Amino acid sequence: MGGDTYNLRVRLFSFNGTSRYQQYDQFRVHKGDSELELKVAGAGSAGDGLKDLNTEKFSTYDDDNDGDSNRHIADEYQSGWWFKKELGTPLSNLNGVYYRPEEPRQPWHGIIWVNDESLMETKMKIRLPLV
Numbered sequence: 001m002g003g004d005t006y007n008l009r010v011r012l013f014s015f016n017g018t019s020r021y022q023q024y025d026q027f028r029v030h031k032g033d034s035e036l037e038l039k040v041a042g043a044g045s046a047g048d049g050l051k052d053l054n055t056e057k058f059s060t061y062d063d064d065n066d067g068d069s070n071r072h073i074a075d076e077y078q079s080g081w082w083f084k085k086e087l088g089t090p091l092s093n094l095n096g097v098y099y100r101p102e103e104p105r106q107p108w109h110g111i112i113w114v115n116d117e118s119l120m121e122t123k124m125k126i127r128l129p130l131v
């Protein structure tokens, strides 16, 4: 997705059987200097798990782009995602570790969206905007 702007819908499924979604009119992952920079704008009902990550660069276990020289947040949370050092914990982390509800986990570890609930399933759907 070389810099095109997409619509994005994120659906979040909890273990209690409920689901929520968040929708973005603009979702763009800009590949500059080989780093994947997030550009989003939108709204929804699930809480915004991406907006405050605008302009952050994607981090993985072997590519630390969180801007914090003292931490490696992607490694701490065993994920590849956009992380912002000022937030301390992940604002969202849809590539986090899958935990069943009965399994012990550290706070903010797991598949996270805005709050500290590790989710059962998530979907990110993108499409080109309708004209």
Ligand SMILES: [Ca+2]
Pocket (backbone or CB within 6 Å): 064, 065, 066, 067, 068, 069, 070, 071, 072, 073
């Ligand atoms: Ca770092």
